Amino acid sequence: MSKYIQNFLKFKPLLSELVARDIKIKYRRSVLGVLWTLLNPLFMMIILSVVFSNLFKFDIENFPLYVLSGQVVFNFFNDATTSSMSSIIGSASLIKKVYVPKYLFVLSRVFSSFINLMASFTALILVMIATRVELRWTVVLSVFPLFLLVVFSLGVGLLLAALTVKFRDIMHLYSVFTTGLMYLTPVIYPMSMLPQKIKTIVLLNPLTNMLEMFRDTMFNAKCFSAGSLAIGMVEAVIMLAIGLFVFYKNQDEFILNI
Amino acid sequence: MEKDVIISVEHVSIKFNLSSEKFDSFKEYIIKSLKKQVSYDEFWALKDVSFEVKKGDSLGLIGLNGSGKSTMLKTIAGVLKPTKGEVTVHGNIAPLIELGAGFDMDLTARENVFLNGALLGYNRSQMEKQYEDIVEFSELRDFMDVPVKNFSSGMVSRLAFAIATIGIPDILIVDEVLSVGDFRFQEKCEARIQNMRDNGTTILFVSHSLQQVEKICNKIVWLEKGNVRMFGDTMEVCSKYKEI
Incomplete structure (x- = not known):
């Protein structure tokens, strides 16, 4: 175990360099630069709130914010897992030449997405202030669902990265899958409008639980129940364990397939 | 003077599967594995290779194309895992395999x-x-x-x-990279490698230029089709190598 920790510490600078690279390249040659990480979600939110407060109306308080929070959570999951998926294949030239712990590439993608998540979270807070929604102390508790979300996404990312090396089909299939998944997560609709049958399926989706916890702390001034926290933790840990296991079993063969 | 062993390569063999049928899709893979049609052509890039490098030595790897030189270096650098056998390395490695690989x-x-x-x-x-x-x-x-x-x-x-x-790394791996740059820079690189060697760095050197190998190395492993043909002092091996 200590061997793994030592190895991680040796390559920790690489992790930060990789994350910095992702961010730098994304905003290179743009005038506003890194400010876009904040502006982009903010503009998206303005459009969404205009659309959802005028066009579609559900019987729910502050519906635009409801949709926005759903977007923040789901976009992070989508972004983190999709970019992790191609992380190993994209770093083929490096992996073939130099020894680097390979999970670092996945980890760096999840971290870059996490930075974007922080930006969109800030944008969400700004929108809340602008629309005069009261910010309550429970907002602080939103770190718990977000943390679970990051762990869960890391697990999915590791799994996808390892499998995609062998089966490239997953790359094409996954975007279809996430589109479907988005509708199985209460991002743009309230849970109350679902028929019982579909509701059961939606509740089985681990993202639903995390998103509901997030919304409770953000708008409902409620602390999530210990039960949902426990379920979320179990789901996140199991996903991470599966991801690590599959990744670890396959990582020595990456070089033969990339 | 007895020197410490810094790299030991023990009975290392490496197998590559050259898949005779390429399957890139999940469906094909499942169908083929159900029908037990997944067949591979085995290719042994290295066969039972053993040698030791002592601290401060500079080892040259020579051999014709496809003799397994680069595979050997990649195994020592930790990029490839040996199918059989074991590679033990004491110390940190600075790889110089294909310059510019790590650039964005x-x-x-x-x-x-x-x-x-x-x-x-x-x-x-x-x-x-x-x-x-x-x-x-x-x-x-x-x-x-x-x-x-x-x-x-x-x-x-x-x-x-x-x-x-x-x-000053403990081990420097140099794979066919001195053929780059102009004449003056090549000399500068060689001087730098010599300098590192004098400071106690162990050097693993692969080149097709026997001249460079003779200049830099004191031990040589001669690989032929994945087997060690000869392992010994530079003069000895080089004179044999020139005969073929």
């Missing part, structure tokens, strides 16, 4: 210095200390803020060589 073409030379340094396991403050030396050696002072994609191949290899040879 969109980043500037300065940013690439830090990225590449991190790949070799150096942190930012360590790299800042070495930065001046890298700029000096690569002679690219005016171009440090230019994206690497605008560099000529000579410039890329100069920068890569300068980064890879910072500090």
Whole structure:
């Protein structure tokens, strides 16, 4: 175990360099630069709130914010897992030449997405202030669902990265899958409008639980129940364990397939 | 004087599966594995290779194309895992395998210095200390803020060589990279490698130029189709090698 920790510490600078690279390249040659990480979600939110407060109306308080929070959570999951998926294949030239712990590439993608998540979270807070929604102390508790979300996404990312090396089909299939998944997560609709049958399926989706916890702390001034926290933790840990296991079993063969 | 063994390669064999049928899709894979049609052509790139390198030695690997030299180096660098046998390395390795592999073409030379340094396991403050030396050696002072994609191949290899040879690593792996750059820079690189050797770095050197190998190495492993044909002192092996 200590061997793994030592190895991680040796390559920790690489992790930060990789994350910095992702961010730098994304905003290179743009005038506003890194400010876009904040502006982009903010503009998206303005459009969404205009659309959802005028066009579609559900019987729910502050519906635009409801949709926005759903977007923040789901976009992070989508972004983190999709970019992790191609992380190993994209770093083929490096992996073939130099020894680097390979999970670092996945980890760096999840971290870059996490930075974007922080930006969109800030944008969400700004929108809340602008629309005069009261910010309550429970907002602080939103770190718990977000943390679970990051762990869960890391697990999915590791799994996808390892499998995609062998089966490239997953790359094409996954975007279809996430589109479907988005509708199985209460991002743009309230849970109350679902028929019982579909509701059961939606509740089985681990993202639903995390998103509901997030919304409770953000708008409902409620602390999530210990039960949902426990379920979320179990789901996140199991996903991470599966991801690590599959990744670890396959990582020595990456070089033969990339 | 008895020197410590720094790299020991024990009965290493490496097998590659050349899949006779390419399957890239999940469906094909499942159907083929159900029908038990997945067949591979086995190819042994290395067969039961054993040798030891002592601290401070410089070992040359020679052999014709496809004899397994690069596979051997990759195994020692930890990129490939041996199918059988074991490689034990004591100390840190600076790989110089194909210069520029770790570069991100969109980043500037300065940013690439830090990225590449991190790949070799150096942190930012360590790299800042070495930065001046890298700029000096690569002679690219005016171009440090230019994206690497605008560099000529000579410039890329100069920068890569300068980064890879910072500090005094325990083991330096050099694979066919001295053929880059102009004549003057090649001499400079050779001088730097000699200098590292004098400071106690163990060097693993692969080249088709027997001249360079003779100049730099004191031990040689001669590989032929994955087998060790000969292992011994430079003079001895080189004279035999020239006979074929």
